[in-house]
Amino acid sequence: MRPIIMDFSGIYREEDFWEGQEPVWLDFQELQGVNGYCAPEAETAIKGKIRDLPVRGIHFLDSGNYHYLSKFWLEKLREPFSLLVFDNHTDMQEAAFFGLLSCGSWAGEVLDTHQFLSHICVAGPGLKDFQEYKGQAGTKLTRICREDLSDRGEKILQEFLETDPDLPLYISIDKDVLRQEDARTNWDQGELPLDQLLRWVDLAFEKRKVIGVDICGENPSDTARPISGKDLQINSRTNRALLLFLKKKIKSQVILD
Numbered sequence: 001m002r003p004i005i006m007d008f009s010g011i012y013r014e015e016d017f018w019e020g021q022e023p024v025w026l027d028f029q030e031l032q033g034v035n036g037y038c039a040p041e042a043e044t045a046i047k048g049k050i051r052d053l054p055v056r057g058i059h060f061l062d063s064g065n066y067h068y069l070s071k072f073w074l075e076k077l078r079e080p081f082s083l084l085v086f087d088n089h090t091d092m093q094e095a096a097f098f099g100l101l102s103c104g105s106w107a108g109e110v111l112d113t114h115q116f117l118s119h120i121c122v123a124g125p126g127l128k129d130f131q132e133y134k135g136q137a138g139t140k141l142t143r144i145c146r147e148d149l150s151d152r153g154e155k156i157l158q159e160f161l162e163t164d165p166d167l168p169l170y171i172s173i174d175k176d177v178l179r180q181e182d183a184r185t186n187w188d189q190g191e192l193p194l195d196q197l198l199r200w201v202d203l204a205f206e207k208r209k210v211i212g213v214d215i216c217g218e219n220p221s222d223t224a225r226p227i228s229g230k231d232l233q234i235n236s237r238t239n240r241a242l243l244l245f246l247k248k249k250i251k252s253q254v255i256l257d
Helices: 040-050 069-076 106-113 127-131 153-161 196-208 229-256
Strands: 004-007 025-026 058-060 081-086 116-121 140-143 171-176 212-214
Touching: 025 081, 040 069, 058 196, 069 106, 069 171, 069 212, 081 153, 081 196, 106 116, 116 153, 140 229, 153 196, 196 229, 212 229
Parallel strands: 004 025, 004 058, 058 212, 081 116, 081 171, 116 140, 171 212
Antiparallel strands: none
16 A cells, blocks of 8 residues: 655655655645645645545645644545544634635544545644534544543543444544654644554554544744654654554554455
8 A cells, every 4th residue: 555645845855754665756845835734726736636546545644733634635525434633623613714624624624525525533722722612513423632632531432432333434634732752843742752643543453444634733934833753753753653554554454345
């Protein structure tokens, strides 16, 4: 299985986690109207490039500024599914940038509009952040608040995974949910250890058929937090750990199928 790398900032060229993995490399560095939000012309161009690529697999989305790309992958799904998101933010804010799709609104838009979405679980944001969601589909939302990650979180996750167990699951990971020992991002971060994230993703594979995974949370040099050699090393190490773990889990599910 070849991972798909969506390159907007050039940061992945500075990392080495993908070496030897023969990734499908999609270069968007010259595309305008994409950083933090997505202009209509850019949306058309992006969707054109991923039109013939499979949802099943592992997709690297660049920094959290491009987390809205998850919505484009999810739009390819034409059967009922559930969505599990790990993120330090809900990404369910009201659309800014003149109503354009953005990294802060994409999950809320998917929740409110995707006709095949059965249920979404978001793990990582604070309770106050969840309370800002103003959409009409709250009954489809399971919340694992930052305050619950260390104790009640796994029980809540298990209950979510055991609801509609026959539905396939898509997983979206923003590394800003992780502690700084395991990730360096261009957004404020949570305190989740990588080993706990891997354990919870493993539980998701145990309970559900996973149809795709995406990962974002890089720290490009064009942001307010300049990248350092240590940051690159930490992010590349975590990306490689996620990639190898996910490839193994997806391969095992294919064999079982």
